[in-house]
Amino acid sequence: MSAAKTEAFVLKTYDYRDTSLLAHFYTKDFGKIHGIIKGVRDARYRYGSTLEPFSLNEILFYRRRRGADLHQVTQVEVINNFQEVREDLEALAYASYFVDLINHIVEIEEPSTGLFGLLKDAMQFLATKASPRRSARIFEVKLFEMLGLMPEIRACVICQDLGPSPAYFQVGMGGILCQNCQGRSAAGDGQTTGIFLSRGAIQFLEHVRRSSMKELLNVKVSQEVGEELEKILRRFADFHLPRKLHSVTFLEKMGYIAR
Numbered sequence: 001m002s003a004a005k006t007e008a009f010v011l012k013t014y015d016y017r018d019t020s021l022l023a024h025f026y027t028k029d030f031g032k033i034h035g036i037i038k039g040v041r042d043a044r045y046r047y048g049s050t051l052e053p054f055s056l057n058e059i060l061f062y063r064r065r066r067g068a069d070l071h072q073v074t075q076v077e078v079i080n081n082f083q084e085v086r087e088d089l090e091a092l093a094y095a096s097y098f099v100d101l102i103n104h105i106v107e108i109e110e111p112s113t114g115l116f117g118l119l120k121d122a123m124q125f126l127a128t129k130a131s132p133r134r135s136a137r138i139f140e141v142k143l144f145e146m147l148g149l150m151p152e153i154r155a156c157v158i159c160q161d162l163g164p165s166p167a168y169f170q171v172g173m174g175g176i177l178c179q180n181c182q183g184r185s186a187a188g189d190g191q192t193t194g195i196f197l198s199r200g201a202i203q204f205l206e207h208v209r210r211s212s213m214k215e216l217l218n219v220k221v222s223q224e225v226g227e228e229l230e231k232i233l234r235r236f237a238d239f240h241l242p243r244k245l246h247s248v249t250f251l252e253k254m255g256y257i258a259r
């Protein structure tokens with residue numbers, strides 16, 4: 001076992017036995033890791049952190065063999081608890097969604113400083129009162145892009161026709177269809193029709209793909225386009241998840257996203 005120190009977002013914690021905690025972290029240097037923190041529930045005062053979800057900490061842990069059980073975390077020191085985010089229920093609900101999504105969609109122990117930076121930027125967006133919904137759309141697009149899951153939005157996935165208009169998004173086919181192909185696929189195999197995707201929505205997706213997070217802080221989007229994007233990106237995320245996320249159920253319950 002070797003010791004390692006890294007920055008880590010708390011994704012999720014579980015009580016373990018009498019006094020310990022199991023935690024899923026997304027770390028800067030090791031990707032997603034699972035750790036056990038012994039005795040923490042008895043002695044929270046020893047730590048500068050209560051290990052709350054989406055808090056950013058510096059952790060010291062003893063690494064086990066790759067893929068083996070749990071790493072033992074012996075020090076946790078809070079860097080940023082994102083208090084501003086915790087004081088705003090909508091921002092808090094979206095921050096919970098970000099870490100929930102990473103916890104369920106990202107493979108264990110695959111380091112990506114890009115993904116770590118994305119989560120950090122997205123949390124900063126929420127902390128600086130950027131629109132949580134818009135932050136979520138940007139987060140989803142960038143996350144899919146980094147994981148190689150981004151749907152095809154430039155050309156019809158069947159006939160390769162560039163920039164089709166109108167375009168229909170087919171979740172299971174991983175991208176957009178032109179009107180012709182949409183008509184044929186809907187009639188041919190009885191598939192459900194794709195979701196109409198406006199030119200504005202496609203332009204927003206392309207803009208997000210090629211811009212840095214810093215450039216996107218003040219990007220504007222109309223309400224209709226925002227709703228379209230929410231529908232397709234949420235549906236696309238669900239398609240890649242084993243089950244519905246609790247954070248999504250909460251967002252729906254609070255009316256922060258459409259059911």
Ligand SMILES: [Zn+2]
Binds near residue numbers: 158160177
């Ligand atoms: Zn086509």
